[in-house]
Amino acid sequence: MLTSSDKNNELFLGIDGGGSKCKAIIMNKDNEILGTGISGPGNPLHGFEQATNSITESAKLALTDAGLAHIELNELIAGVGLAGVNLPVLFEQMNAWSHPFKTMHLATDLLIACLGAHNGGDGAVIISGTGSCGFVCVNEEHTIVGAHGFPHGDKGSGAWFGLQGVKQVLLSFDGVVEPSLMTDVLLKKLNCKDDTDLVEAVASQKATFYAQQANLVFDAAEVGDKVALAIVAEGAEYINSIGRTLAAKKPPRISMLGGLTPRLKSWLANDIKTNLTEPLYSPEVGAVLFARQQKAKESVQKPA
């Protein structure tokens, strides 16, 4: 049985905490995946308590999944990548957490995604899921592009595409823009009979709701709907510009991540899409790679 008393059996926890769920992975010192767990939102933007609860819960689930339920959290070396901690106030709050782990190395969700995609090496990632952004790490220098949030930023994200679709459908009811195939699809999907129903259905909805409407914009664009094509062109052009900003930093690899990737990739400019390489590992694995790198640095700084 694996115990923490065996120094050669150090256990690593990788956490990828986003706005809708928190993913955990347990890996051994040989980088083998032993177990995984998923819990609720791990983004401290939606509350410190919820984020820390989700991290702890997903870690326990991953231990159980690994058949290591007897291992205490304080035996784990944790790499924790969280959405939102690019904001200094949230980074400080999370970093001050009296966490239950042996050690905790905190990073942005972007850094761990990038480390995972490029197996711990230099590289860049274009992310389009519920939100959108770019991230590049070359020679330990990090640059973030976008990652501004919704509705004021995150252009080219699922939430952005869905919001544009809803906006154009609402405008078309007033005759301000031309009708679109999206109208009937959206009304049916949201179980609405008219514009009044639609206004009611979308009142106070958040980014995740809008991200769920992104597919119908791509569906309409793919059959030539002009309104949808204009939306897709505008969103793709912004993602192109993220890609070009990242490429200017000369990363050895660029990957595209996030739930919208399969829909959006084919609409990108040739100079962007032909240079994309498949991500090698998940962000959770990236979080473990981050913890290992930080641990290695610390042992160099603090010789025994």
Add this chain to the structure above:
Amino acid sequence: MLTSSDKNNELFLGIDGGGSKCKAIIMNKDNEILGTGISGPGNPLHGFEQATNSITESAKLALTDAGLAHIELNELIAGVGLAGVNLPVLFEQMNAWSHPFKTMHLATDLLIACLGAHNGGDGAVIISGTGSCGFVCVNEEHTIVGAHGFPHGDKGSGAWFGLQGVKQVLLSFDGVVEPSLMTDVLLKKLNCKDDTDLVEAVASQKATFYAQQANLVFDAAEVGDKVALAIVAEGAEYINSIGRTLAAKKPPRISMLGGLTPRLKSWLANDIKTNLTEPLYSPEVGAVLFARQQKAKESVQKPA
């Protein structure tokens, strides 16, 4: 002293309940204003209890202001115009309220604004404040244009202009759009030193916050800032299209209302702005006019 026992001294209450405040007015049967009161949000979109509390509180304040604190609410004939009740579910909820008045006549904030602007007669209103919309009433037929809400609608409103400004400033940090005079003004106004601060300052902000940023877009446009000029042109064009949709219904008068009117009016197309007439009375007075009209109809329908 005025008492309800004197049939000739019927008292009317007019309510204009919006997202940030609820205004009340007390008028006598001769349409003389006796007192006014203001309380918190009266829009049921933000909660039934808050809306009903605000309505009751503003009514009591208006009675006190009129020197009529001894008059009970159940002696008032209330005309109540509320934002949000264009959504049937909210109309039904508010109309089912066990209200404290003698009678309550419920209408949208748009209808009472239009009745006020045109002294109870036919006409149209273009509204651009925190939100935006158009409303026209001709021969008892009402048409609403827009009024979809934020951030998916309300183009050309204060919230929309402010959001566009913030969006363009954020994009300019990433080098995706050209720099704008708005950047420094916005950073200073929100006490931010860089883009990270700005992202933090705007995270999860609502329509009212964005509406407070609208003026700096107009300030920049007025000194020729290209990015701001493009925003103002796009927003003004949508308001023009609202104006043209309303004009097609041949209302005898069209007025423009809402807090953004002084900034936006000069940017509208000539065919729109030359046809605007000043509003005659406030929405609260319009609410009283609505109550009178409904009362008159009822007494025709139900002869003694």
